[in-house]
Amino acid sequence: MKTLLSLLSLAIVIGSGPAFAADQVKTAKSAEAKGATKAEAKVSEAKASPAKVSxxxxxxxxxxxxxxxxxxxxxxxxxxxxxxxxxxxxxxxxxxxxxxxxxxxxxxxxxxxxxxxxxxxxxxxxxxxxxxxxxxxxxxxxxxxxxxxxxxxxxxxxxxxxxxxxxxxxxxxxxxxxxxxxxxxxxxxxxxxxxxxxxxxxxxxxxxx
Known part of the structure; x- marks a missing residue:
């Protein structure tokens, strides 16, 4: 019985492994994209002219x-x-x-x-x-x-x-x-x-x- 439970647990871990890894990559990429967006916004804000006269x-x-x-x-x-x-x-x-x-x-x-x-x-x-x-x-x-x-x-x-x-x-x-x-x-x-x-x-x- 213990052996059967161990095998089932192993199967669940193996089965969910790629999906879990993919989620991690997706989360990392999302965080990276957010960071890039913030950095771009900062650069854009710095370059935006505060002057009314061109x-x-x-x-x-x-x-x-x-x-x-x-x-x-x-x-x-x-x-x-x-x-x-x-x-x-x-x-x-x-x-x-x-x-x-x-x-x-x-x-x-x-x-x-x-x-x-x-x-x-x-x-x-x-x-x-x-x-x-x-x-x-x-x-x-x-x-x-x-x-x-x-x-x-x-x-x-x-x-x-x-x-x-x-x-x-x-x-x-x-x-x-x-x-x-x-x-x-x-x-x-x-x-x-x-x-x-x-x-x-x-x-x-x-x-x-």
């Missing part, structure tokens, strides 16, 4: 303010407000950073790019002698300000730039660092004279930077 319209507005050759652009969000930055090279060699409110298209600032290095190692720097001369205003090196940026937002520096905020003699010389950290890509702006963290914004999209 990049094309913003670009047109920037080129009207500062005519020249568009070198690159990016879109960031600071304090919930999206902001475009269009880098335009003029005939005098000056590279203007035209910043526009991403919701209204209105100008928020026009800065000057002096030097930079993009994520692919490409360097963009001004050929305007007067602008380059202002590099001496910095009290801290790019390495020193990078240390301060990484303390504020730990991660890996993907790109950096040296800028003058607000055109003219009263503008601040700042160092921008795009950092890849645990909460995604962020841009940390550091005052090159004091080492103060001026702002931290979320990087959304861009080309050439």
């Amino acid at each position: 990049k094309e319209k913003g670009q047109d507005a920037a080129l009207k303010l500062v005519p020249g050759e568009l070198l690159c652009w990016d879109l960031q969000v600071e304090d919930g407000i999206p902001e475009y930055a269009f880098y335009i090279k003029g005939k005098d060699g000056r590279i203007s950073e035209v910043e526009l409110d991403g919701n209204t298209g209105k100008k928020t600032n026009i800065g000057i790019l002096i030097d930079s290095q993009s994520s692919d190692g490409r360097k963009i720097k001004t050929t305007n002698a007067a602008d380059r001369a202002r590099l001496k205003e910095a009290k801290l090196t790019i390495e020193q300000t990078q240390e301060k940026a990484l303390k504020a937002y730990p991660g890996t520096v993907e790109a950096w730039e040296i800028l003058i905020w607000e055109s003219g003699k009263e503008g601040k010389l700042v160092h921008d660092f795009r950092v890849i950290g645990k909460d995604g890509k962020k841009v940390v702006t550091v005052n090159s004279k004091t080492g103060e963290i001026i702002s931290i914004s979320r990087f959304v999209d861009g080309k050439g930077r």
